[in-house]
Amino acid sequence: MEVAVSSTRVPDSAAAADGLSPEQLIQIYRLMYLSRRVDDREILLKFQQKIFFQISGAGHEALQIGAALALRPGYDWFFPYYRDRALCLALGVTPTEMLLQAVGAATDPASGGRQMPTHWSSKPLHIVSTSSSTATQLLHAVGCAEAGRYFSHHPEAARKVDGDYRAFHDVAFHGDEVVFTSLGEGSTSQGEFWEALNTASNQRLPVIFCVEDNGYAISVPVEVNTSGGNISRLVSNFPNFHFAEVDGTDAQACLRAFQEAAAYCRAGLGPAFVHGHVVRPYSHSLSDDDKLYRSRAEREADALRDPLAKLQVRLLREGILSDEQVYALERQLDREAEEAAERALEAPMPAIDGIKTHVYSEDLDPTSPLFATEQVEAPGSAGGGKAGGEKGSAPRTMADLINACLHDEMRRDERIVVYGEDVADASRASALSEVKGKGGVFKLTSGLQMEFGSERVFNSPLAEANIVGRAVGYATRGMKPVVEIQFFDYIWPAMHQIHNELALMRWRSNGAWASPAVVRVPIGGYLTGGAVYHSQSGESIFTHIPGLRVVFPSNALDANGLLRTAIRCDDPVLFLEHKRLYRETYGRAPYPGPDFAIPFGKAKIVRPGTDITLVTYGAVVPRALQAAQKAAQQGVEVEILDLRTLSPYDWEAIARSVEKTSRVIMAHEDMISWGYGAEIAARIADELFEYLDAPVRRIGAMDTFVAYQPLLEDAILPQRETILKAIMDLKAY
Numbered sequence: 001m002e003v004a005v006s007s008t009r010v011p012d013s014a015a016a017a018d019g020l021s022p023e024q025l026i027q028i029y030r031l032m033y034l035s036r037r038v039d040d041r042e043i044l045l046k047f048q049q050k051i052f053f054q055i056s057g058a059g060h061e062a063l064q065i066g067a068a069l070a071l072r073p074g075y076d077w078f079f080p081y082y083r084d085r086a087l088c089l090a091l092g093v094t095p096t097e098m099l100l101q102a103v104g105a106a107t108d109p110a111s112g113g114r115q116m117p118t119h120w121s122s123k124p125l126h127i128v129s130t131s132s133s134t135a136t137q138l139l140h141a142v143g144c145a146e147a148g149r150y151f152s153h154h155p156e157a158a159r160k161v162d163g164d165y166r167a168f169h170d171v172a173f174h175g176d177e178v179v180f181t182s183l184g185e186g187s188t189s190q191g192e193f194w195e196a197l198n199t200a201s202n203q204r205l206p207v208i209f210c211v212e213d214n215g216y217a218i219s220v221p222v223e224v225n226t227s228g229g230n231i232s233r234l235v236s237n238f239p240n241f242h243f244a245e246v247d248g249t250d251a252q253a254c255l256r257a258f259q260e261a262a263a264y265c266r267a268g269l270g271p272a273f274v275h276g277h278v279v280r281p282y283s284h285s286l287s288d289d290d291k292l293y294r295s296r297a298e299r300e301a302d303a304l305r306d307p308l309a310k311l312q313v314r315l316l317r318e319g320i321l322s323d324e325q326v327y328a329l330e331r332q333l334d335r336e337a338e339e340a341a342e343r344a345l346e347a348p349m350p351a352i353d354g355i356k357t358h359v360y361s362e363d364l365d366p367t368s369p370l371f372a373t374e375q376v377e378a379p380g381s382a383g384g385g386k387a388g389g390e391k392g393s394a395p396r397t398m399a400d401l402i403n404a405c406l407h408d409e410m411r412r413d414e415r416i417v418v419y420g421e422d423v424a425d426a427s428r429a430s431a432l433s434e435v436k437g438k439g440g441v442f443k444l445t446s447g448l449q450m451e452f453g454s455e456r457v458f459n460s461p462l463a464e465a466n467i468v469g470r471a472v473g474y475a476t477r478g479m480k481p482v483v484e485i486q487f488f489d490y491i492w493p494a495m496h497q498i499h500n501e502l503a504l505m506r507w508r509s510n511g512a513w514a515s516p517a518v519v520r521v522p523i524g525g526y527l528t529g530g531a532v533y534h535s536q537s538g539e540s541i542f543t544h545i546p547g548l549r550v551v552f553p554s555n556a557l558d559a560n561g562l563l564r565t566a567i568r569c570d571d572p573v574l575f576l577e578h579k580r581l582y583r584e585t586y587g588r589a590p591y592p593g594p595d596f597a598i599p600f601g602k603a604k605i606v607r608p609g610t611d612i613t614l615v616t617y618g619a620v621v622p623r624a625l626q627a628a629q630k631a632a633q634q635g636v637e638v639e640i641l642d643l644r645t646l647s648p649y650d651w652e653a654i655a656r657s658v659e660k661t662s663r664v665i666m667a668h669e670d671m672i673s674w675g676y677g678a679e680i681a682a683r684i685a686d687e688l689f690e691y692l693d694a695p696v697r698r699i700g701a702m703d704t705f706v707a708y709q710p711l712l713e714d715a716i717l718p719q720r721e722t723i724l725k726a727i728m729d730l731k732a733y
């Protein structure tokens with residue numbers, strides 16, 4: 001018999017419904033064996049200290065290959081995890097590509113030497129870049145499936161458009177596409193697992209969830225992670241799912257399970273859950289030794305279930321291959337793995353000067369003049385309102401002009417979807433025709449669902465990681481999710497998604513993938529009764545994240561223009577909206593028209609002055625202005641800079657002003673210690689020391705939480721008087 005070894009994929013997997021042909025069995029064996037040998041090669045390289053980490057897919061191969069062969073690379077979508085070597089091999093990632101990542105080569109196509117081995121990514125194969133974080137990828141898969149469905153219903157949205165982020169995101173979609181995602185059984189303990197299943201179930205999304213159950217999460221056995229020890233039992237009541245529990249070491253059973261799952265998903269019936277029981281013969285990773293926590297009997301029982309050995313026995317027993325043919329095939333694959341390692345070891349290393357490439361978009365710079373359309377449209381121009389055409393030059397609130405921007409941009413760009421908690425006008429269609437609509441707890445999204453429909457504006461579950469995780473999935477497909485976290489105080493469940501996924505997607509994939517979503521977040525205090533859980537600041541925690549843009553407007557016009565830039569640019573943006581400023585008289589402005597944009601990183605001098613520079617942003621801006629007026633009455637002219645965007649920030653403007661005044665105060669509402677001002681003050685001291693006539697002063701909240709009783713809140717947060725005192729003290733220094 002001819003031993004086919006040249007192609008990586010079984011051409012017709014559909015033929016295998018009731019048993020596999022000899023050719024298919026040989027192909028599966030080939031993939032399984034090659035996967036194991038690439039693992040072994042990596043282990044050797046690790047012992048030789050030529051690579052720096054190793055984690056294997058050993059024991060999981062049959063399950064993964066079943067999935068790969070039932071699906072279509074470059075057509076379906078894949079959100080795998082770090083064990084999925086055999087899956088990726090069967091989808092078309094080559095051994096050389098895998099080993100290029102292991103050595104950290106410049107030519108590693110998954111990350112350019114930035115990620116550990118087996119952190120998969122391939123644009124042509126539709127394998128979306130994965131992190132090391134357990135279970136975050138499941139929500140990306142859900143968002144990806146939603147995006148696929150959205151494009152099928154709105155094919156015009158896929159059109160390429162110049163002038164904004166859409167110019168850099170080609171969209172491909174198919175009405176019957178399937179999204180695959182996988183995880184270990186230990187990772188099913190993460191909340192994001194349950195959040196992903198919940199949304200996929202609720203929306204009947206075509207997602208295959210594959211649990212690769214090797215019985216351990218590093219050293220923690222399954223019964224510790226999973227009540228009752230079997231995840232299938234726990235999820236079995238989710239509606240709309242197709243469920244399968246298989247012996248993940250039986251190649252034939254696995255392929256059949258995934259073929260059935262894929263057929264169910266392609267038919268639009270809902271998601272599928274495939275739970276495969278596999279083994280882990282190589283410990284968790286090379287840094288782990290399972291002899292430390294597993295009994296000998298258990299390890300020996302596992303060894304008997306090794307899928308590679310089982311399939312080899314079957315090939316021989318059924319006479320599909322002879323001993324000699326198995327030997328010949330294996331030697332050929334050994335050479336393939338060895339040659340791949342040789343090629344990888346000769347590959348060029350990444351350049352040091354390229355380290356910061358792809359932290360942000362290299363294509364579209366939100367600080368560029370493209371976004372500098374600051375001229376205000378003539379009074380009386382149309383647009384922007386809930387009803388889609390309100391006119392007039394009457395000053396409008398920040399809340400109004402944010403709402404107007406969302407209306408304008410959704411009209412202009414069909415790739416925008418808006419969701420979050422309570423953001424819809426009314427989820428139930430039966431109510432929608434007779435009610436005024438909710439549109440957010442602060443009414444910022446009011447009227448959007450009425451105008452753009454429930455597919456573009458909808459409520460999410462009450463789960464912040466769900467909101468941001470899905471946005472990552474949407475955005476990687478070229479859509480523009482503009483999502484809302486209801487209060488900054490509740491952003492923390494989404495922190496993992498923001499820090500490790502949203503902001504990292506572009507850098508870790510070396511520019512192949514990006515997730516330029518906008519996350520709008522009401523923030524801050526001065527509310528009189530907001531108390532600790534509705535008044536927090538904390539922006540410096542987010543400006544500390546590379547890859548994320550952080551915007552913090554202080555008035556209606558800036559909010560409108562900066563939100564437009566946030567939506568049109570190609571980077572993820574955290575858009576902080578101060579609740580106290582939403583409806584203030586201060587900072588109202590006429591509607592500036594549907595193309596008004598403000599570039600990031602451009603501070604505004606809101607009051608010119610010669611004696612002291614006061615750098616600030618957000619709700620401190622109006623308080624600083626009041627303090628500056630008082631100071632002027634005492635002969636001190638304060639120049640106030642409103643930074644408007646915190647990352648990037650306008651260093652040039654700060655430097656110009658400090659060179660002129662030689663005295664500087666950095667003021668913000670957030671707590672003073674480890675706050676945003678610490679960084680700015682340190683940089684001023686470092687780079688502008690020669691211009692300073694006095695120490696750099698900082699103003700911020702007391703290092704505590706914001707209290708409910710207004711007397712306490714007033715004392716905790718910086719007030720006009722605090723600022724005035726700092727100004728006069730510094731002038732007298």
Ligand SMILES: Cc1ncc(C[n+]2csc(CCOP(=O)(O)OP(=O)(O)O)c2C)c(N)n1
Pocket residue numbers: 083132133134183184185186187188212214216217218284
């Ligand atoms: C959020 C998160 N927490 C902890 C870790 C560290 N960690 C890496 S793998 C792992 C165990 C995962 O076990 P399981 O989900 O069963 O997958 P397996 O490795 O067994 O295939 C842990 C705790 C991580 N990568 N991400």
Ligand SMILES: [Mg+2]
Pocket residue numbers: 184185186212213214215216217218
């Ligand atoms: Mg496990």
